[in-house]
Amino acid sequence: MNAKSAVRPTAVLITLVLAWCTTEASAEAKLKGKVSIDGSSTVAPITMAAAEIFQAQQPRVRVTVGISGTGGGFKKFLSDRKNLRTDISDASRPIKNSEMKRAAELGINFIEFPVAIDGIAVVIHPENHFCKSLTVEELKNIWKPGSTVNNWNQVRPGFPDLPLRLYGPGTDSGTFDYFTKEIVGEEKASRSDYTASESDNILVQGIAGDKGSLGYFGFSYFQANKKRLKLVGIDNGAGPVIPSLDIIRGGTYKPLSRPLFLYVSTDAVERPEVKAFLDFFFDNAKMIVEHPRVNYVALSDELYNIGRKRIENRISGSEYGPGKSGDLTDRYK
Amino acid sequence: MMRENTISTEYRDASDSNPDAMYNPRLDRRRFIGKIFAVFCACVTGIGVAVLAALLYRIFDEGWIYISTNFLTKFPSMLMPETSGVKSALYGTLWLVSITAIVSIPVGIGAAIYLEEFAPKNRLSRFIHTNIANLAGVPSIVYGILGLAMFVRWSNLGRSVLAGSLTLSLLILPVIIIASREALLGVPKTIRLAAFALGATRWQTVRAHVVPAALPGIITGIILALSRAIGEAAPLVMIGALSYVAFVPDGPMDEFMALPIQIYTWCDQPDPIFQHLAAAAIIVLLAVLLSMNAVAVALRAWQQRKSPW
Known part of the structure; x- marks a missing residue:
């Protein structure tokens, strides 16, 4: 209750300040038009927040945000029907080669830029006192396809005899793709006998109501349900790391923190309302991303400036294509 | 012999002592x-x-x-949920229901009148009737897939109010047709025969006697059907409903939000305050539904008073 009552006034204050600052800044010509956004449910809060404040100052621009998952979002972004194509795609993973191929076939050029960092939280029931951290190897043993680990005493010798029940996002989720890739080693490779739901809320309820539970989902959902869940530290060989916003920003919470992206088609950028929306986002990126109701980790100013330049100079294509590597800043430099 | 005797004695005994025995x-x-x-x-x-x-x-x-006037006149807000409202969803739902009614009522009643009053009673009309009855039981998501293919893509309507309304019309047409047919069936044959005897044509009979007599039943059917349409989320999700819309449609070709989708979206948010907003939106949906029903009850009562028999 205390945490919540603290969040609300801060949220209201920041929103009002943000709305006030930005209205002051751009009381000029009112634009008219449409900006359609669809994609990852993880990234949606960022674009929804941006849309909300943007529309306060540009009421005649109609911004719509849909949630169809990263893959579903790219399907709409790369639709064969021009009038059904979205302008901006929310993505919690970089575009796949197959999606790039489709874009090329349809003649769609896109600009890619990172907008925030998200961590995946591995959580247990708050009354589970024996499990403080898990190694990547232990997580892999639990989650790999065909795994028969069904009791905590199989996870690590010394853990008590307690049935282990697993919760995780469904297979359409970008969080699922990311977790399986980092933990199991192969994207979408996971055991299937766990409680799967696209609704993070159902996962929170399941884990909070089950003493032997273990689950994972976006860190921001943990932030909103801190009281009902307990975080597990992740040991990637360099000792256990229990994530927090600062730790995720610092880049030591590996391998379970990830960048989030927006993709915008070069055709859409030419439209003034889309350009204005993106400019608005970059002008206020830090405040939007770290708004208490959005709760992601903002990127460095350097990376936001790089994103802005990619838009200005219409630098299209992905930095995650074949033959490219390095961490976030290196890729975009 | 023995048996017959016993029975008859019993019968007589009973009737003698107590007629109810x-x-x-x-x-x-x-x-x-x-x-x-x-x-x-x-x-x-x-x-x-x-x-x-x-x-x-x-x-x-x-x-x-x-629940307050603000809740009805404000757009949804993720950043300040305390000030959220259902304006876009309420207007979207009213748009959807209006167009759905305009499309489905004439088509539904027309089909029922044709099938009941004009069509020859043969195998074909029985086949059509059975099929319509089956269509009424098809899951709504299937109509969503049909709407996506037919209206959103093939007819090029996009994810508009019109595409949504046409999809919902398809969904409720069978219900309207079945209810209207039942109502027409309930009109006594004697009414028709009397009209024919006085030289009225079939059209005159249907227009002046059969339909007015069946109207209360037809109205009940329509309201039940529209009530179903107003609460449907699945077909709208299928044709590509949005999660955040903060404007009111200006016309049938605009994108929209609907109350069931808004409720679904809010239920999916982690912060408990959104569950409260969802509950408030459910109250609004119930209010819209009940006022629609009230109009129907009033219409039906008025029609029944007017009825000559």
């Missing part, structure tokens, strides 16, 4: 069974009412504090 055998037992049945029915009714009451209590308990 022949109805008396095991009367207490029969009455007891009757009572058990009545109690059972009352319990079953009670369960239904209790579940509904619990549901309503929970919804009002969670949502009532958010």
Whole structure:
């Protein structure tokens, strides 16, 4: 209750300040038009927040945000029907080669830029006192396809005899793709006998109501349900790391923190309302991303400036294509 | 012989001493069974009412504090949920229901009148009737897939109010047709025969006598069907409903939000305040539904008073 009552006034204050600052800044010509956004449910809060404040100052621009998952979002972004194509795609993973191929076939050029960092939280029931951290190897043993680990005493010798029940996002989720890739080693490779739901809320309820539970989902959902869940530290060989916003920003919470992206088609950028929306986002990126109701980790100013330049100079294509590597800043430099 | 005697004696004895005796055998037992049945029915009714009451209590308990004029006139807000409203969803739903009504009512009643009054009663019309009855039981998501293919893509309507309304019309047409047919069927044959006897044509008979007499039943059917349309989320999700819309459609080609989708979107948010907003939106949806029903009840009462017999 205390945490919540603290969040609300801060949220209201920041929103009002943000709305006030930005209205002051751009009381000029009112634009008219449409900006359609669809994609990852993880990234949606960022674009929804941006849309909300943007529309306060540009009421005649109609911004719509849909949630169809990263893959579903790219399907709409790369639709064969021009009038059904979205302008901006929310993505919690970089575009796949197959999606790039489709874009090329349809003649769609896109600009890619990172907008925030998200961590995946591995959580247990708050009354589970024996499990403080898990190694990547232990997580892999639990989650790999065909795994028969069904009791905590199989996870690590010394853990008590307690049935282990697993919760995780469904297979359409970008969080699922990311977790399986980092933990199991192969994207979408996971055991299937766990409680799967696209609704993070159902996962929170399941884990909070089950003493032997273990689950994972976006860190921001943990932030909103801190009281009902307990975080597990992740040991990637360099000792256990229990994530927090600062730790995720610092880049030591590996391998379970990830960048989030927006993709915008070069055709859409030419439209003034889309350009204005993106400019608005970059002008206020830090405040939007770290708004208490959005709760992601903002990127460095350097990376936001790089994103802005990619838009200005219409630098299209992905930095995650074949033959490219390095961490976030290196890729975009 | 022996047996016949016994029976007749019994019969005579009973009728002599007490005229009710022949109805008396095991009367207490029969009455007891009757009572058990009545109690059972009352319990079953009670369960239904209790579940509904619990549901309503929970919804009002969670949502009532958010009900205000602001809730109806403000757009949804993720950043400041305290100031959220359902304006876009309410207008979207009203748009959807209006266009759905405009499309489905004439088509539905027309089809029912044709099938009941004009079509020859043969195998084909029986086949059509069976199929319509089956269509009424098809899951709504299937209509969503049909709407996506037919209206959103093939007819190039996009994810517009019109595409949504046409999809919902398809969904409720079978219900309207079946209810209207039943209502027409309920009009006594004698009415038609009397009209024919006076030289009225079939069209005159249908227009002046049969349809007015069947109207209360038809209206009930339409309202039930529209009530179903107003609460449907699945077909709208299928044709590509959005999660965040903060404007009101200007025309049938605009994108939209609907109350069931808004409720679904809010239910999916982690912060508990959104569950309260969802409950408040459910109250709004119930209010819209009840006022539609009230209009129908009034219309029906008015029509019945006008009825000549």
